[in-house]
Amino acid sequence: MNQNLRILVVESDPVRVRDIVDALRNAGWSDVKALAQISALDRTVKECTPDIVLIDLANPDRDTLEHISYATETSKRAVALFVDQTDDDLTQAALNAGVSAYVVDGLKMERIKPVLQTAIARFKLMRQMQSELDAAKQALEDRKTIDRAKGILMRQRGISEDESYNLLRKTAMGQSRKVIDVAQALVTAADLLS
Template sequence: MTLPVPAGEVRRGSVPPHLPMPRTLMANDLSLRIVIVDESPVRAAILEEGLKEAGFLNVLRITGRTNLLERIYAIDPDVILIDLEDPSRDTIEQMFQVSREVKRPIAMFVDQTDSKTIEDAIEAGVASYVVDGLRKDRVKPILETTISRFRAFARLKAELEEAKNQLEERKVVDRAKTILMKMKGIDEEAAYGLLRRTAMNEKKRIADIAQSIITAAELLR
């Protein structure tokens, strides 16, 4: 059943400042909570019918752009479909802001665009930017692509974050080794061995022990 969500339904301050982490999404999960953002009842009906024929019944529609983020927060959707028939630049920027904030798979439908707007959409994290493609029979494959791209991007982001953390931890460990080498007159291998033994004895990560050494050394300057 598709239900509209009126603009005045959510009070400011009544929703969290961000959405919880998204659950693991599968395109064949018919229980997905899908939100359609569309001011045109006719165009929204195309999306709704396409979702209905694909078996998705947990669909809500948001009309109007007032308090848009708050209303999306209140629904906590799994996927967001945004349709912009002939949007102004301000409207597009607002929708890009939604994409940056909510961290959910987003497909955006527009009738016309330019290369700069496409680049901005990618930068904002829009998973699918569909130009002149609002047709009922395309809704399901676009939904599947949107979820797939979102998951791939999330994996890549997690891998990059992990690599960044590992690099930072390596710098911390190297700095702690240098401190130990100077303080105790030992070589690098011995300094690392001391860090490792201390971490094992205290049941902590080597990086945590290294950070403690750095902090203590800074206090003793």
């Protein structure tokens, strides 16, 4: 587990802040900052760019969860949210907001390290899955563009699908470009001329 993480703790009670910071340091994390007011979360996240945000709330609501999601940029960092109570709707809202760990029944000092480790692991897994999904979507879009370019060449030149792909590939190699770039240029030009 990476012990060089920057951690931001959001907690209004100074005694609990001290306990949380001590627990984090005892777990091996030394780069810890504390924030007393959740209203300053957006600005503080931008200033100190934490790797993980640990938030301790008694009673969250949807607005607070949306603010947390926006302010912490949950796609860029793990967020562990400790709450005293919840319901099904708030739990779902927290998951939809991208919270990496949503722990009910409050923050217990002995649970900090395993919860943060789980939050970090879940965040990495979700980010990897999102990256793979984005790559698959891009590959599909590229395939559609190449197929469209092949169709244009087939109609304009009266050649087969294989011949049209080979022409795209030969042009791309001759210009030191990717096939998708040549296909995109052809599709764009065809759209302009139609």
